[in-house]
Amino acid sequence: MLELRPRRAPSRIMTYLSPLIAIAATMATGTLVFGALGYDGLRAVEAIFLTPLLEPQRWPDLGVKAAPLIVIALGLAIGFRANVWNIGAEGQYVMGAIAGTGIALLTHDLTGWWILPCMLLAGIVGGAAWAVLPALLKVRLQVSEILTSLMLTYVAVQVLYYLVRGPWKDPDGFNFPQTRMFSADQTLPAIAEGSLVHLGVPAALLLALCAWFLLSRSVAGYAVEVVGRAPAAARHGGFDAGRITWATMLASGGLAGLAGIVEATGPFGQLTPQFPVGYGFTAIIVAFMGRLSPPGIVFGALVLAVTYVGGEIAQSTVRLPAAAAGMFQAMLLFFLLATDVLVRYRPVLRRRG
Amino acid sequence: MSQPPDATVGMRLSLSHVSKSFPGVRANDDVSLAVRPGEIHALLGENGAGKSTLVKIIYGVQQADSGEIRFDGRPVEIASPKAARRLGIGMVFQHFSLFDGMTVLENIALGLDETVPRDVLEARIRAVLDSYSLPLDPNRAVHTLSVGERQRIEIVRCLLQDPKLLIMDEPTSVLTPQEVERLFETLRRIATQGCSILYISHKLDEIRALCESATILRGGKVVATCDPRAETTRRMAELMIGAELKSIERPAGERRGGALRLAVDGLDMPGEPPFGTSLKNVSFSVHAGEILGIAGVAGNGQAELLLALSGEHRAASDDAIRLDGRPLGLADAGTRRAAGLACVPEERNGHAAVPGFTLAENALLTARHRLPLTRSGLVRGGAVARFAREVIARFDVRTTGPEALAGSLSGGNLQKFIMGREIGQTPEVLVVAQPTWGVDAGAAAAIRQALVDLAARGSAIVVISQDLDELLELADRLCVINEGRLSPARPVAGLALEEIGLLMGGIHGESPAEPAHA
Numbered sequence: 001m002l003e004l005r006p007r008r009a010p011s012r013i014m015t016y017l018s019p020l021i022a023i024a025a026t027m028a029t030g031t032l033v034f035g036a037l038g039y040d041g042l043r044a045v046e047a048i049f050l051t052p053l054l055e056p057q058r059w060p061d062l063g064v065k066a067a068p069l070i071v072i073a074l075g076l077a078i079g080f081r082a083n084v085w086n087i088g089a090e091g092q093y094v095m096g097a098i099a100g101t102g103i104a105l106l107t108h109d110l111t112g113w114w115i116l117p118c119m120l121l122a123g124i125v126g127g128a129a130w131a132v133l134p135a136l137l138k139v140r141l142q143v144s145e146i147l148t149s150l151m152l153t154y155v156a157v158q159v160l161y162y163l164v165r166g167p168w169k170d171p172d173g174f175n176f177p178q179t180r181m182f183s184a185d186q187t188l189p190a191i192a193e194g195s196l197v198h199l200g201v202p203a204a205l206l207l208a209l210c211a212w213f214l215l216s217r218s219v220a221g222y223a224v225e226v227v228g229r230a231p232a233a234a235r236h237g238g239f240d241a242g243r244i245t246w247a248t249m250l251a252s253g254g255l256a257g258l259a260g261i262v263e264a265t266g267p268f269g270q271l272t273p274q275f276p277v278g279y280g281f282t283a284i285i286v287a288f289m290g291r292l293s294p295p296g297i298v299f300g301a302l303v304l305a306v307t308y309v310g311g312e313i314a315q316s317t318v319r320l321p322a323a324a325a326g327m328f329q330a331m332l333l334f335f336l337l338a339t340d341v342l343v344r345y346r347p348v349l350r351r352r353g
Numbered sequence: 354m355s356q357p358p359d360a361t362v363g364m365r366l367s368l369s370h371v372s373k374s375f376p377g378v379r380a381n382d383d384v385s386l387a388v389r390p391g392e393i394h395a396l397l398g399e400n401g402a403g404k405s406t407l408v409k410i411i412y413g414v415q416q417a418d419s420g421e422i423r424f425d426g427r428p429v430e431i432a433s434p435k436a437a438r439r440l441g442i443g444m445v446f447q448h449f450s451l452f453d454g455m456t457v458l459e460n461i462a463l464g465l466d467e468t469v470p471r472d473v474l475e476a477r478i479r480a481v482l483d484s485y486s487l488p489l490d491p492n493r494a495v496h497t498l499s500v501g502e503r504q505r506i507e508i509v510r511c512l513l514q515d516p517k518l519l520i521m522d523e524p525t526s527v528l529t530p531q532e533v534e535r536l537f538e539t540l541r542r543i544a545t546q547g548c549s550i551l552y553i554s555h556k557l558d559e560i561r562a563l564c565e566s567a568t569i570l571r572g573g574k575v576v577a578t579c580d581p582r583a584e585t586t587r588r589m590a591e592l593m594i595g596a597e598l599k600s601i602e603r604p605a606g607e608r609r610g611g612a613l614r615l616a617v618d619g620l621d622m623p624g625e626p627p628f629g630t631s632l633k634n635v636s637f638s639v640h641a642g643e644i645l646g647i648a649g650v651a652g653n654g655q656a657e658l659l660l661a662l663s664g665e666h667r668a669a670s671d672d673a674i675r676l677d678g679r680p681l682g683l684a685d686a687g688t689r690r691a692a693g694l695a696c697v698p699e700e701r702n703g704h705a706a707v708p709g710f711t712l713a714e715n716a717l718l719t720a721r722h723r724l725p726l727t728r729s730g731l732v733r734g735g736a737v738a739r740f741a742r743e744v745i746a747r748f749d750v751r752t753t754g755p756e757a758l759a760g761s762l763s764g765g766n767l768q769k770f771i772m773g774r775e776i777g778q779t780p781e782v783l784v785v786a787q788p789t790w791g792v793d794a795g796a797a798a799a800i801r802q803a804l805v806d807l808a809a810r811g812s813a814i815v816v817i818s819q820d821l822d823e824l825l826e827l828a829d830r831l832c833v834i835n836e837g838r839l840s841p842a843r844p845v846a847g848l849a850l851e852e853i854g855l856l857m858g859g860i861h862g863e864s865p866a867e868p869a870h871a
Contacts, residue, residue, distance in 0.1 A: 008375075009761055010709075217734075219727050222717065229710065230703040235665045236696075237718040238687030 004345040014343045019289045019296075021342075022335035023049075023303065029335075030328055034320065044318045048310030048328055051317075058313075060196040062305045064267060067204040068093070068259040069301035072283035074211045075255030077292040079248040081215070083228040086249060088134065088149030089256040090280025091156035092127035096257020097264040098160060099126025101179060101271045104186045105168060115185045120261055127257015128250045130156060135249035139242045145249065157276055164271055178272040188266040198266040205298065207255075212294035224248060256280060278326075282308075285333045304329060363426045365390045365549040366411070366518055371420030373406055380406040381417070382573040388518065393540065393550045395560040395581060398570035399593055399793035404553050407570070408520055411551070412444045413437040425517070435466060443511030444520040449503050453496040457506050460495060464510050481512045485542055500650055501532035508539065519543060520551045525559055529650055530821070530854040537563050555593070555794070557586040571595050594794045611641030614813035615694070615782045616675045620668055620682075622661050624837070630654040632661060635839045637832060639782065639813035644804065645842060646828030647817040650857050654837035655817045656699065659786045662815075663696035664689040676782060690722040693781030697771055699790060699817075701764065705771045708760030712752065715759050716741040716774055723778045740777065748773035749799065765796030772800050776807050783807060786817040801827055821853060833857055 027045045035041030052058045072089045079086045086092075100123035107115050130152060137143035165177040173180075188198045215221035226234040227244040234241055259279065264271060286304050290296030311325025367387040373380050381403045388394045398404045409415040411422070413431035422429055424440050431437050434444075451460050462474055469477070478491050489505050498506075504524060511519055521540070525533045540563065544550055554560055560567060561581045569577040569592050577592050615638065622632040632654050639645045649655055660666040661674075668674055668682035675681065676694050684692070698704045706715045717737050721727050726737050741755035748769045752762055759767055768788070775783060788804065789797035804827060808814050817834075818824050824831055830842040833856035840856050 009758055217731050219721070219730055219732055222714070222732060226707060226710075226718065230707040232700075232704045233707045233718060236663060236686065236698060236704055238664070238685060238690065238722065240685075 018339040047314040052309040066301040066305035070204040071259040073286035075252030091153030092256035093260035095130040096123035096127035096260030100261030123261025128254035131253025200262040395564035395567035402570040403573040441517035443516035458491040646824035649834035695780035699786040713741040713755035744773035765792035
């Protein structure tokens with residue numbers, strides 16, 4: 001009989017190994033499940049997890065998809081470390097894009113280098129503003145931020161639908177529900193002429209580096225950690241949990257908003273109803289897979305970006321439904337949470353009798 | 354009903370060669386002991402000696418790796434607490450499992466293995482209460498009861514099952530001296546009815562007063578079996594810690610008369626609902642070089658007082674708390690620490706320290722206000738590690754180093770580290786709650802010595818403790834806290850134990866004589 005025994009201290013090896021075990025378990029289960037559904041299971045898993053890594057022409061796409069995941073997950077991880085569970089990054093991501101697009105629409109007949117920075121700033125402010133209500137409710141009334149932030153996501157998406165179908169609809173757009181295309185001054189440049197990879201990708205890596213430094217070296221990063229691990233000890237040490245909740249909520253909202261406007265000015269170039277693709281939710285998986293640490297998040301974002309790109313490949317090669325990528329992502333989180341038991345417990349084979 | 358067993362037939366409980374290991378530690382190593390029917394048997398040992406593990410094995414919470422348990426002569430497998438109760442083993446834990454909002458009767462009903470109709474149960478409870486002359490009203494709500502009365506609920510819960518063996522785990526740690534005396538009477542009466550009692554404690558005077566035999570554990574092994582009535586306290590203590598006991602060295606001469614350091618004046622603070630205790634008009638002062646003891650039964654406002662002094666709860670007025678004349682009542686915890694007011698709360702894990710953090714990270718928690726451990730918002734890792742290493746060396750903390758997790762240390766070692774962290778900042782005033790709670794005798798002596806040394810350097814110290822012996826040993830003056838009120842401080846020299854006991858039980862001695870009107 002297999003038995004779980006508590007470890008004396010959390011296993012460091014398992015902390016890093018458990019995401020890899022989860023990936024392996026996801027691949028194995030995926031093979032079986034899609035095999036049972038009548039697809040070529042082995043080829044499906046190969047298309048989703050391996051092809052994007054093996055074909056160099058897919059790499060730019062991986063970077064473009066990983067960048068927003070990194071930026072959002074960094075913000076979420078800061079909150080999660082402080083026990084602040086912002087589940088509404090998707091809404092903050094949309095709101096950031098809306099706020100930045102607002103600037104773009106106001107400035108569409110102007111030119112100047114300052115427009116893009118203004119849009120990015122507006123994106124950060126818009127995302128952070130969408131996190132104000134959950135933060136306020138949590139600090140003042142102890143309302144669970146999990147619920148409020150999640151519910152506000154749907155509000156944000158409805159606001160987007162209203163704007164692109166109503167006041168912000170492109171007057172020259174043949175009545176399609178979409179805004180004007182952004183001008184050259186409103187578009188994030190590519191890292192090189194003709195490349196798909198926009199400046200947001202290296203910026204995301206830079207942000208991860210900064211977050212890593214702040215979390216591991218600064219008093220603020222320490223405060224976040226103490227508040228999350230032991231609120232009473234934080235109070236004893238003179239840290240104000242309410243202030244930390246505000247700061248982490250605004251930071252995660254702001255980063256999600258930044259990711260939103262970067263995505264809007266980069267790959268999209270306008271706002272459409274198809275804009276919310278679930279990066280805000282996928283980033284939760286990324287944050288956990290990355291063990292809430294910035295280097296891990298870069299790795300996790302890459303894995304999840306692989307499933308996005310691979311999902312598209314599998315649609316054409318193995319004729320997997322579009323939802324398959326989402327299924328694999330969900331399985332990843334599922335197995336990750338399950339294998340995390342091994343960090344605190346060790347399996348022991350126990351003889352009966 | 355249950356015929357008294359013949360004492361000559363054999364032992365009620367006998368363990369032979371019981372061993373139990375956990376990863377990295379042998380908690381019980383070849384332990385053998387025997388308890389006769391009707392005997393009160395002490396299980397004595399320091400924290401970490403293996404008492405708890407042994408008792409958990411007897412009560413079926415854990416299983417031994419090897420060895421044999423016999424109950425009334427028959428070998429038994431005790432797979433669960435339920436199986437233990439079926440054999441006739443009852444246990445009263447150190448921490449009660451009671452619901453504050455429910456009545457005594459409801460709490461007892463919840464703890465029983467079978468369902469008994471309410472009126473039948475009440476009749477049975479009253480019968481038990483009568484036969485042991487225990488005063489307790491089955492219909493009172495638990496939150497209105499004193500700790501001694503709450504303990505009685507747990508005892509009644511066991512007695513209802515007609516136990517043949519009653520295990521008492523550190524039962525007196527929360528009682529007043531009078532309550533202890535009453536508990537002992539009850540236990541002696543239970544024993545005369547033929548029920549054996551396994552009494553776990555590290556308080557030697559109690560064991561000498563109550564028990565007929567004692568098994569002393571050290572490092573998981575039985576080091577001695579003796580008759581405590583025939584031994585001296587000192588010798589038993591030395592057997593227990595395996596070394597000679599050091600007495601505290603106090604500087605000779607008068608320590609009072611230093612400058613006024615901490616003045617608390619009319620401090621009021623509402624308790625946290627629903628069961629917190631409000632502080633009512635608390636006033637006291639402590640001078641340089643002085644140790645003020647605050648005695649009292651648990652739950653009478655000690656926790657609230659500590660939070661009010663540390664700044665985790667703020668006072669209503671700035672003048673309620675003054676340090677060297679500077680008003681601090683409205684200041685936050687960080688400001689108070691920077692000003693020199695350091696506090697050590699009772700709970701080590703999650704309050705004084707973060708168990709999942711390293712010792713270095715825990716050093717930063719409270720030392721960053723007074724020591725240069727940060728620079729422009731960044732942590733100076735080297736300075737933090739150096740400070741942690743100093744604390745470890747100076748206070749003899751047994752650990753692998755500043756990178757060890759706080760949660761991996763034993764209670765006594767972690768407490769030494771926490772005390773060292775505060776004392777290492779040389780605070781003007783140090784307030785400590787239960788400084789030696791759950792700490793082994795050797796570490797306790799070291800901690801007490803450190804407090805005396807800090808006072809000798811000119812700091813003012815407040816010790817909040819439920820351990821009267823500790824307070825009498827350390828303090829120059831003593832107050833008692835009861836239901837959120839603090840009695841005036843009395844010099845410890847010449848203070849009668851009975852008087853403190855009465856104050857702890859809620860009879861206030863504000864007036865020098867009893868009111869004369871009869």
